[in-house]
Each structure stands twice: as C-alpha cells, then as structure tokens.
Amino acid sequence: MRIGILGAGDMAEALGTQWTRQGHELMIATRTNPAPLATRLEARTGSYAEAAAFGQVLLLAVPAAAALDVLTEAGAAGRTVIDCTNPVAPDWTLTTKDISLAEQLATTGAHVVKAFNLCHVDTWRLTPPVFADRPLAVPLCGDDPTALAQVQTLVRDLGCDPVVAGPLSRAGLLEATAAFVIGLWMRGADAQAILPPLG
Ligand SMILES: NC(=O)c1ccc[n+]([C@@H]2O[C@H](COP(=O)([O-])OP(=O)(O)OC[C@H]3O[C@@H](n4cnc5c(N)ncnc54)[C@H](OP(=O)(O)O)[C@@H]3O)[C@@H](O)[C@H]2O)c1
Secondary structure, three states: OEEEEEOOOHHHHHHHHHHHHOOOEEEEEOOOOOOHHHHHHOOEEEOHHHHHHHOOEEEEOOOHHHHHHHHHHHOOOOOEEEEOOOOEOOOOOEOOOOOOHHHHHHOOOOEEEEOOOOOOHHHHOOOOOEEOOEEOEEEEEEOOHHHHHHHHHHHHOOOOEEEEOOOHHHHHHHHHHHHHHHHHHHOOOOHHHHOOOOO
16 A cells, blocks of 8 residues: 655554565655655655655644644545544643644545554554554544545554444544543553453
C-alpha cells in the first residue's frame, strides 16, 4: 500500500517503521522537509499535498491543535485518513467541545478512521504488541467501508487485531477514553486492570 504520513514525530516513526517492514511504500511530509525520519526509513519526502496525492492511506500524526489545518492544507478529500490524534489538555480533559476532532477532520471530505490513539507510542513499537499472550486489539471508528478495510489491513500488519467499534460518530468516545486513560496513567493507576473480561 502507498501511505502518506503527515508529521515525522514519534507516532510517524513507530507506525512508519512497522509498515515499512511489511513492504508498504511511504511518503513523509513535514513543515520542514527533508525529514531525517524519511532518510532512516528510506521513504519519499514531499509537501503535505504531495503526500496526500501519493498515499492510498494517510496517517495524520501531528498535534491535535494543528490537525485540521494540516489536513486542510494537504487536501485529502476522498482519501482514507487515519486519525491517531488525541485532543487532550494538560489537565487530561478534552480540548474539543460538542464535536469530536475526528468528525471535524471529516469535514474536509476525507474518509476518516479514528485508530491507534489509545496506546502510548512505545506500544506501537513492539513487534508484535502482545500482552498476557493476547494480541493487542485496536478499536477503529469510521464510516467508509473501504477505508475501514484498508485500516484493518494496516492494523493486522502490526500483529494486532482490528476491532471495528462503530461509525465516526463514536470517535469522540475513543478520544474521551484516551483522555480518561492518560489521566489514570499519570496518577500511577493500572488502567489495564480496570476492564476485566465479561463473565
Ligand atoms: N506519543 C504518543 O504516545 C501518542 C500516542 C497516541 C496518539 N498520539 C497522538 O499522535 C499525534 C502525534 O504525536 P507524536 O507523539 O508523534 O508527536 P510528536 O513526536 O511531537 O510529533 C509531531 C509532529 O507533528 C509536527 N508538528 C508539530 N507541531 C506542528 C504544527 N503546529 N503544525 C504542523 N505540524 C506540527 C512535527 O513536525 P515538524 O515540526 O517537523 O513539522 C512533528 O513531526 C498527536 O496528535 C498525539 O496526540 C501520540
């Protein structure tokens, strides 16, 4: 698959490394090309718009506050966009009000799939991410069946199990879950222990 990555920070590095290993072709776009990350991954570099034109799938991996501007500049209408951003304030509340960031991003015409936002970047560096002998499950929220299928493939490429968790209208719940869980981690709580299996 051709993947355009908008941003060249930790999430871009972690997921880009995994997908390169699986044979996917990357183009990495930042505000200050060329990105050292692109050299390390032997990826193409380009502007946001060039990465959007290149990628069958885009990973939006910039700070939440910049996400809508970056995606608008890229021009991603009709493209599959993985939104891993967390619109979380320093006091672990959401920076969004009535509408999730993922839904705001979808106003650009992109086929947005919220994914990969729940776990710390170090989890995405594991090969594969397996905990207590179980592969990590990755919830996805999105509306477009083709986009969801593409992202499911990319989740499986990490050795994880994709879980289609509902339409994009539920992405705000994923964003809120991230804010809640980050708050627990920062207080030193074991977030994993909170949700035992049913029954
Ligand atoms: N780190 C985690 O554990 C984690 C986990 C899950 C989700 N996330 C989410 O993933 C996204 C990326 O996180 P990250 O940890 O990869 O961040 P990061 O390491 O700080 O990298 C962010 C990237 O975005 C670009 N950037 C910074 N400010 C920007 C701006 N104002 N406008 C446009 N581009 C800007 C930077 O590239 P240039 O300055 O070179 O343009 C940088 O490469 C965030 O939304 C975060 O909430 C992070």
